[in-house]
Amino acid sequence: MKALAEAAVDAALGAGASYADARAVALRRQYVITKNGNVDDLSDTESDGMGVRVLVGGAWGFAGSGRLDDSAARDAALRAVEFARAAPGRHTKNLTSVEPRTGTYRTPLERDPFSVPLTEKIDLCLRAEAGMRQGDVKVTVAMIRAQREHKVLVSSEGTNVEHEIYECGGGIDAYASSDDVSQVRSYPSQHSGASAQGGWEYVEELGLDREAPRVGEQASALLRAPACPPGRTTIILSPEQAVMQVHESVGHPTELDRVYGTEAAYAGTSFLSADDLGSLRYGSEQMNITADSTTAGGLGTFAFDDEGVPAAREAIVEAGVLRGFLSSRETAAQLGAGRGGSMRADGWARMPLVRMTNLHLEPGEGSFEELLADVDGGLYLETNKSWSIDDKRLNFQFGTQVAWEIENGKLGRMLRDATYTGVTPVFWSKLDAVAGPEEWRLYGLTNCGKGQPGQEAHVSHGAAHARFRDVEVGVSA
Amino acid sequence: MSRVLDLADEALRTAGGDDAEVLVHAERSGVARFAASIVHQPTLIENAVVRVRIARDGKVGWAATNRVDAEGLAEVARRAAEAADSAKPDPDFPGFSPPAAYAEVGGYDEETAALGAADQARLAAAAIEAAGNFGLYGIYTSGVTEIAVASSTGLAAEQETTDIVCLCLAADNEASGWSERTGWRAADVDPAEPAREAAETAARTRGGAELEPGAYRAVLEPVAVADLVRWFSYDSMGAQGYLEERSYFCGRIGEQPFDPKVSIADDALDSANLPRPFDFEGTPKQRVPMIEDGVIRGVVWDRTTAARALDGQSTTGHAPPDAWRFFGPLPMAFDMASGEAGSAEELAELVGDGIFVTRLHYLSVVD
Numbered sequence: 001m002k003a004l005a006e007a008a009v010d011a012a013l014g015a016g017a018s019y020a021d022a023r024a025v026a027l028r029r030q031y032v033i034t035k036n037g038n039v040d041d042l043s044d045t046e047s048d049g050m051g052v053r054v055l056v057g058g059a060w061g062f063a064g065s066g067r068l069d070d071s072a073a074r075d076a077a078l079r080a081v082e083f084a085r086a087a088p089g090r091h092t093k094n095l096t097s098v099e100p101r102t103g104t105y106r107t108p109l110e111r112d113p114f115s116v117p118l119t120e121k122i123d124l125c126l127r128a129e130a131g132m133r134q135g136d137v138k139v140t141v142a143m144i145r146a147q148r149e150h151k152v153l154v155s156s157e158g159t160n161v162e163h164e165i166y167e168c169g170g171g172i173d174a175y176a177s178s179d180d181v182s183q184v185r186s187y188p189s190q191h192s193g194a195s196a197q198g199g200w201e202y203v204e205e206l207g208l209d210r211e212a213p214r215v216g217e218q219a220s221a222l223l224r225a226p227a228c229p230p231g232r233t234t235i236i237l238s239p240e241q242a243v244m245q246v247h248e249s250v251g252h253p254t255e256l257d258r259v260y261g262t263e264a265a266y267a268g269t270s271f272l273s274a275d276d277l278g279s280l281r282y283g284s285e286q287m288n289i290t291a292d293s294t295t296a297g298g299l300g301t302f303a304f305d306d307e308g309v310p311a312a313r314e315a316i317v318e319a320g321v322l323r324g325f326l327s328s329r330e331t332a333a334q335l336g337a338g339r340g341g342s343m344r345a346d347g348w349a350r351m352p353l354v355r356m357t358n359l360h361l362e363p364g365e366g367s368f369e370e371l372l373a374d375v376d377g378g379l380y381l382e383t384n385k386s387w388s389i390d391d392k393r394l395n396f397q398f399g400t401q402v403a404w405e406i407e408n409g410k411l412g413r414m415l416r417d418a419t420y421t422g423v424t425p426v427f428w429s430k431l432d433a434v435a436g437p438e439e440w441r442l443y444g445l446t447n448c449g450k451g452q453p454g455q456e457a458h459v460s461h462g463a464a465h466a467r468f469r470d471v472e473v474g475v476s477a
Numbered sequence: 478m479s480r481v482l483d484l485a486d487e488a489l490r491t492a493g494g495d496d497a498e499v500l501v502h503a504e505r506s507g508v509a510r511f512a513a514s515i516v517h518q519p520t521l522i523e524n525a526v527v528r529v530r531i532a533r534d535g536k537v538g539w540a541a542t543n544r545v546d547a548e549g550l551a552e553v554a555r556r557a558a559e560a561a562d563s564a565k566p567d568p569d570f571p572g573f574s575p576p577a578a579y580a581e582v583g584g585y586d587e588e589t590a591a592l593g594a595a596d597q598a599r600l601a602a603a604a605i606e607a608a609g610n611f612g613l614y615g616i617y618t619s620g621v622t623e624i625a626v627a628s629s630t631g632l633a634a635e636q637e638t639t640d641i642v643c644l645c646l647a648a649d650n651e652a653s654g655w656s657e658r659t660g661w662r663a664a665d666v667d668p669a670e671p672a673r674e675a676a677e678t679a680a681r682t683r684g685g686a687e688l689e690p691g692a693y694r695a696v697l698e699p700v701a702v703a704d705l706v707r708w709f710s711y712d713s714m715g716a717q718g719y720l721e722e723r724s725y726f727c728g729r730i731g732e733q734p735f736d737p738k739v740s741i742a743d744d745a746l747d748s749a750n751l752p753r754p755f756d757f758e759g760t761p762k763q764r765v766p767m768i769e770d771g772v773i774r775g776v777v778w779d780r781t782t783a784a785r786a787l788d789g790q791s792t793t794g795h796a797p798p799d800a801w802r803f804f805g806p807l808p809m810a811f812d813m814a815s816g817e818a819g820s821a822e823e824l825a826e827l828v829g830d831g832i833f834v835t836r837l838h839y840l841s842v843v844d
Contacts, residue, residue, distance in 0.1 A: 033803065038567055041802055042560040045541040046553075049524065060517060066524035066543040079521050079594065083507070086598035087516040088605065118563035126565075139721045177722045262512040265614035265646045268838065349522050388841040399843045419843060452510050452616045452644075453520060 001026070002162070004073040005154035008052045011077035013156055017054035017061075017084070019095070020077065021155035023306060024050045024068060025348035030146045032118065034125040036139060042118065049348035052076045056084035058091035064349040095329040096339050098309050100158030105165075105303035108296075109199030113146035113168040116200045124208060125170075131212025132174040135220030139175040143193055144168070144203060145446075159308030167299060167458065169195025169444060170203050172212055174219035183416060185219035185401055187211045188443070189240045190384055195444040195458065196297040218402060221414055228403050228418035230474035234378030235420055236371055236467045239441040241400055243461035244384040246361050247445065249424045250282070250289050251459070253393035254316055254324070255342075256331035257354040267450045268391030271424065272322065274335050280322040283428025286364055289317040291326060293341065293357035298460035299444040300344075300357030307352060309341040316359065320428070328354050346455035353451050358442075360462040364434035368465045371433050373409040379473060380404040380411060381418055397421040397475065420473045430471060435464035481525070482635040484545060485627035488527050491547075492554040495561075496532040498573045498628040500757060501525065502798075506620025507594050509601035513612040516601055521594060522620075528799060529557040532573070535566035541799065571784040573628040574759045582745075582752035589639035589663040592619045600668045604645055607669035608676045611647035615657075617668055618642050626759035634759040640751055643668040647675035652685075654678025655836045657700065661751055678835055694831035696824045701834045703811065706741060708840045710808050714743075714767050715795070716782035717805025726773050735771040738816050742766045743777055743795070743808035750810050758796035765793045767808065779806040 001024035012020035026048045033041040049066040050073050061084025065072040125142035132140045147167040154160050171193015173186045188194040188206060196202045237245060253270040257263055260274070272280065282289075293311035295301055302311055307329050315323040325331075329340035331354060343352040372380070386399035403418035404411045440462055448457040481501040488499040503525035510518040527550065528541040538560020542553040592600075601617040618641070625635040643666055644657040656674035660666045697705070709725075711718070718724040744764040745753040755761055758780055766774045778786075779796035782805055795806035818824045825833060 038569070039537075039564040042538040042564050043540065043799070044538075044556045044560055045528075045799075047524075047526070047543050049543065061519055063521040064523070066526075076521075083509075083519040083521055083594040083598065086595040087509070087519060088598055088602035089515050091515065118560060122563060122565065175721065175723070182723050261612075261614065262517055264512060264648060265510075265616065265644060349524060351518055351520055386841045386843045388839050391838045397843075399841075417843075452518075453506075453508055453522070453618075 001068065001152040002154065002160065004050060004068060004070060005152050007070055008050060008073040008077040009154050009156050011074040012052060012054045012081055015078055015081040017056050017081055019055040019156050020052065021153060021307070022050055022052045022073070022077070023345065023348060024152045026150040027347055028114070028148045030114065032121040032125055032144045033141065034122065034129055035141045037126065037129060039122060047347060050076055051345065051348045051350065052080045053351060054080045054084050055093055056081055058093045059084045059087040060093070061087070062351040066349070093330055094333040096332045098157070098159070098307065098329060098340070101304060101308060101310065102160045103303055104162045107164065107166040107197045109166050111200040113166065113200045114148060128172050128208040128212045131209055132172060132216030134216045136176040136178050136223050137174045137216050137219050138177050141173045142170070142208060144170040145195065153304065153306060153308055155308055161304045161308060163302055165197060165302070166199060167195050167197055168200060168203055169193050170206055170208055172208050172215055174216045176219040176223050178223050181223050183219055183222035184385070185215045185222065186383055187215045190401065192446055195299060195446055196442065196460070197299055197301050198297050202297070222402060222416045225414040225416040228379070228415040228474045232470055232472055234375050234467065234469050235471045235473065236375065236378065236380045236406070236465055238380070238382040239439065239463045239465060240443055241381055241384050241398070242361055242463035242466045243443045244387060244398065246289065246359055246461050246463060247356070247448070247459070248387055248389050249393060249396055249427070250317065251356040251359045253424065254326050255354045256325040256327040256335060259325065260331060260334065263450065266452050268393065271392040271394040276322050277325065277337060278321070278323065281320055282317045282322050282425055283320045284431045285319045286431050286434055287317055287320045287428050288362035290314065290360050290362055291316050291324065291342070291357055292360060295358040295442065295460060295462070297442055298358035299446070299458035300460055305341050305343045306345050307340055307343040309339060309343070312341055326354055326356060344457055346457060350451065350453065350455045353455060355450065355457040356448065356459040358460040361434060361466060363437045363440045363464045365436040366433070368435050368439055371435055371465055371467050372406060372411065375406045375409060375467070378406040379418065380406055381420065394424050396424065418473065419475055420471050421475050422471060427468065427471065430468045431466060432469050433467040439464035479623065479625065479635050479637065481623040481625040482627065482633060484525070484527065485625040488529055488550045488554070489627050489629065491550045492529055492531060492557070495558065496573065496629050498530045498626065498758070500528040501625045503623040504620060506618060507597040508616050508618040509597040510616045511601055511605060512614045514605045514608065516598060519594070519598065527553060529553050531557040531561040532570060533561045535570055536561050536564040537567050537570050538564050569781055569785045571780045573630050574632050574780065576631045576633070577759070577761050579634060579754035579761055580746055582754045583748040584636065584638040584661050584752040586639045586662040589619055589641060589661065590621045592663060604643060604668035604672040607672035608645065608647045611676045611679050612649060613672055614646040614648060615644040616642065619663060626755065628759065632759045634755045636754060638751065641666045643671050645671040645675040647672065647679040652679040652683040654682060655700070659751070688832065694828045695834055696821060696828055696831065697834045698821070698836065701836050702813065704837045704840055706811055706813060708842060711804065712842065714776050715805050715807040716776050716778040716786070719776045720782060720785055724776065726776055729773050730775060731772065733772045735768055737771040739768055739771050740814035741768045742812045743810050744812045745810035747810070747812060753810070756794045756796040757798050760792050760794045760796060762794040765808070777806050777808050782806055
């Protein structure tokens, strides 16, 4: 693969590119999904190919080919140059400098998830499903996934790096219904469960079959729970819901390509401007957000991003003040600050974009119980169910699968159909406590969408329980 | 026989004597993506994917690859067989689709298929030019897609299609407007039209006031209506949501919960859309009325959900692509009947005071 990538870069330079990089990728994904006690989907897909990105006269060009051979590599390079040449208008591109690096990275793992027999995965799913089947539960689903991505990046500046990244994960869902009420309960999160970089040991640690009875019982109980009443109150977000809040209202708005408008036609822009760096108050003193592409087990962990920029841990929000953006070499140069390091592509057939890597709400101190103890009346919100946010990432509404009343510092009865709403910096200004490191959890999401043509990024977020005062809840039509 | 059907046939032979179904999906496309009136992310893609489904004693597994040489096809057949062997017998598996005759629906245009990178860039430039002083954001994309399905039942289906999308957001710091066009003939999609529309809408939004939360009478543009219908369809208009009692249609078929002005069908055979003669199992597509004059008529089905219904239900030709299998069959070619109003202005007059919604952003189902 390395020789092919080098050939593509040479071909691009020979055709007139001032810069070129080539990514040769071999990707394999496996899914095991069981539903209602039967195998619903058993799939094993692979996709090999090469993407070549070039700069010609200051204009980008990109071409991908689903063949890994010498002629396809050279052809992709020439097509990328042709497309860049055809781009109308005047173009200028400056990139931050990056020291050419060579190196390899492989996910540390104990057991290769592809070495685990399919029958073992199916049996685990079926056991977990059986555990959920109770009460008014009508549909049960269990899923396990595994992925291996072998990737070589070569650039005309001398970068030549290789990654072999393993992911695996899983999740379970119980759907209960009666008359006009339908409810879902999931573990460890909705939206395709949770994943991590690592081996089969991660799936075993999830304990899908261990958690299944609780998930089924709560799905059934939600049918009889009262709906969350509207009002303004104190809320505590579970770590799983807190990471969704970070993802949507901090991760996306701090992507520098959004700030500069290049995602306007699809994913949207940002309420932030480049001038806000270092001065904008994003939230309270308790708000500390870090982008960390070195996090052990993170889906956004690598040695080098898809532009060859080394991984790093960097502050995005410090004590409530905006300190950094997620950036590429191009957008960092435009800003005049930062170095890039967040460029990632979804497979060989897509151009790298500014994406989240691992973005965390840093822990505070104390336990979940200590956060609860300081709430006379409020709600504890668990497990994301729905999310919606405007195209500047400012006005949002989230729904959670379950809410628990908090009375005099203790969890009370279960409520269903809980929602909360807010305006991003106002909401984060109400953060008054984050639980300590012992409550901090890492969640990997595999469905972050962006770009045209569409790309899905795999990202991780860590958070502990987070408490917000005076939040509007229970809004419905 | 076309190149993709040849490939499907070869993959089927490689699968040996198994009950098997092969889907080949080949794509050659170019996207000229622009922002602030500059083409900044041009993407050209060439790929072909072969998916093999194998059934052994009622146990089903599948595998897919884009390595389409003999070695790749042998490997994908081996992995599909391994998946099938590892599975449990599926009581709902209805077998693979039998051979069928397909409607002639069109959907391929030689001129569109011939568009290359320089053409896509030129047509994107035409859109940018038409937006005038506004910055234009969006895409001009064209492509050729070939799909073939072959199975051990003797089924052989193939279609070659072209497609064009021109999507335009005209915007500056105080204004924005949206418009888009889709088609399968380049001659039908003048990129200047959506660009001009987007710019005209943007001009009207300048100086717009903030809208207080509340209940308003509203006129929605077609793209906004389509988004609402599409999101409603995910749980309510497919057989899986219906069988799992998540659909709003459950227990309401034959009832009239909607205004009589509402009629929605799924019609992939209509060449005014992006026509498809068969679904991803090779089953012929049918026009399915889902709501007629406000009355709920039914949902769309594939072979698996039809078998699961246990009431003689037949597939309507809505087996989803692999990426959507988890959601079951879904309508993907909506046809909402038009009404009597001659224009958006006429609708606005009927509304009186209210709001005009051009599009919706980031819809989600709350509960």
